Amino acid sequence: MTNAALTPAEARAKFRAGLRVPTSGFCAGWAQANLISLPRDHAYDFLLFAQRNPQACPVLDVTEPGETSASIFSGDLRTDLPAYRVYRDGELVDECADVTGVWRDDLVSFLVGCSFTFETALLDAGVPVRHIEAGTNVPMYRTNRECRPAGRLSGSLVVSMRPVPAELVPLAVRVTARYPAVHGAPVHVGSPGLLGLEDLDHPDFGDAVEIRPGELPVFWACGVTPQAAVMRSRPPFAIGHAPGHMAITDARDHDYLS
Template identity: 70%
Template sequence: MTPAQARERFRAGERSPTAGWCRGWTQANLIAVPRPMAYELLLFAHRNARACPVLDVGEPGAYSTALFRGDLRTDLPGYRVYRDGRPVADVDDVPSWWRDDLVPFLIGCSFTFESALLAAGVPVRHLELGTNVPMYRTSVECEPTATLSGPLVVSMRPVPEELVDTAIEVSGRYPMVHGAPVHVGDPAAIGVADLARPDFGDPVEVRPGEVPLFWACGVTPQAAIMASGVEFAIGHLPGHMAIMDARDDDYRVT
């Protein structure tokens, strides 16, 4: 399936987490903020580039970008709307919410390197199960700006112990889409109390002989929006990504 075909299905009403969709095509997190907040978000992303790698930015009021030639208001499978830092609506599309002063940011997503993990023999549990990836707020604080602060959010994939080094090496070749894990092993060390209760997405089993690996996650800007009480913002529903007109290999380094 091409990105355009996937976007057409989402525009027509199909709702699904996008892990495994359009193999080989890059997926991205969406966060759109009012123009006065756009510089703060860009600075926050720069200071926390591991979690918030900026792939593309649109003009104020625009709902497409150079790398997303669809409609950002309708062509994702789910959206979350924020007022004063609080999520106020999970909706199928956002034309009625979109404002002329909104600046859309597309932030890198770890789904981009999952095909490479599979090709290297590393299993990806949420793909096996057909579920959303589990995501967790951590006790690790991002580097703040004057008006934006919040916790690092991570995604988790359990990996057989003998394949941990392979998973680190393979994902590390994709630094613009989070790169290598930020933490390996004990979830309590980063403030994650219970892997069975993710803050976003769906839980997956960590089986005997497996190690939980945690990657920085592009939901981090939404956590900052909530922690900072930003007046208005629109994001993707976590795990329901923007499928871009760019290839995974565009973000691979040798």
């Protein structure tokens, strides 16, 4: 069975058993989500940060403190993603396949929309998705665009990039604009220097991909933005997904089609 044909429950079982790979291309037709878990006394700050920066942080679900599943994720948030990142005082202290041992009863988990959700729609429309072709992770970059701060949280916008043939860029914009809950339309096309990006061959997260003649780099807001805010703002503790290693939810991608 191909990764695209797996159900969310089947994919989560594979991750729980130790499969550690980026989830782009998994479970066609099912929505994927970013994870950020913060102590309860920082949760309101993040909720406000997300409300002020909705394209980068479109919240799909929020748990009660200590809960390990969510209404759109019936698995275990501690074990059923392929890889996690653990932060203490804003510093990355571990990247691991299971966070059960560091889980806290005061953690509030946010599931934030992920652009992997609209990749099936791009492919169906005839727009290539290079990192799926290459079997690699999507490239992600910190930009020079500041998010609106909220309480103790501030940070810069993180974007994902997909090369698109120039003549297909308007189509890619139209397709993804119909998915505002999973980042929606691109935030920038071409001219990476205007985002403060000098070298697309060295992404801050994920893997570089080839940009072929006649293609333009197209940038979408990315759900790694919350982790960039954690790294700058330095809350005492946080757990996130390893970039590109997402929570595969029980929601269908068309649930977020507008």
